[in-house]
Amino acid sequence: MSMAHLSRVERESYTAAFLRVDTDGNGALDLPEFAGLCTGLELKLSRSQVEDIFSQIDKDNNGIITLDEFLAAMPHTVPEETREEANLRRSFNHVDNDGDGFLTASEIRLALKESGRDVTLQYAERMVGKLDKDGDGKVSLEEFVAYSKHKPT
Incomplete structure (x- = not known):
């Protein structure tokens, strides 16, 4: 999967943030881990916004977000101003x-x-x-x- 829409710095930053909050080390984030990631990235989002973004990123609706799903969606999912x-x-x-x-x-x-x-x-x-x-x-x-x-x- 190409991540050309992300700069190298963004890709590294998002990957590092993802790995920091993948507390069980399974290579995927559940909703609580994803909420921690949003906080770690200093995104000011409400609980419902976090849940909405999680749903948008979880393309296969299996309740977890893989690193590929996250990197593919991240820059487009969070409003540019945020x-x-x-x-x-x-x-x-x-x-x-x-x-x-x-x-x-x-x-x-x-x-x-x-x-x-x-x-x-x-x-x-x-x-x-x-x-x-x-x-x-x-x-x-x-x-x-x-x-x-x-x-x-």
């Missing part, structure tokens, strides 16, 4: 080294350095200034998501 927000949350959490729910200039500078862009602390502070809407000197998840969704292209 996927985009989940990706932004994962990016934010990766940069938020101390896990306090805010990005500081130092954390942004370190993340840029890890990605090959060595910037000054002053540059990172200016970036914080652009994203920081409430003036507290740091960037919240909401500020990060709002900026990322509406930044000029």
Whole structure:
């Protein structure tokens, strides 16, 4: 089965998430495992939405989702806006080294350095200034998501 609709990073991320929640190691997810996967991917879905998505992915209606069924359906089953927000949350959490729910200039500078862009602390502070809407000197998840969704292209 071709997974050309997924980027390499998406395929690896979804596969790793699938394997993490396959608690019984049977190569398939039941509904509780799938609900755990949605939580792990930081998808904000109601119980009924999780059940609906599970039903859509479980093409042979056998009550379990195989990795192939999951990879084939995943990008099309979850609304793009929900996927985009989940990706932004994962990016934010990766940069938020101390896990306090805010990005500081130092954390942004370190993340840029890890990605090959060595910037000054002053540059990172200016970036914080652009994203920081409430003036507290740091960037919240909401500020990060709002900026990322509406930044000029």
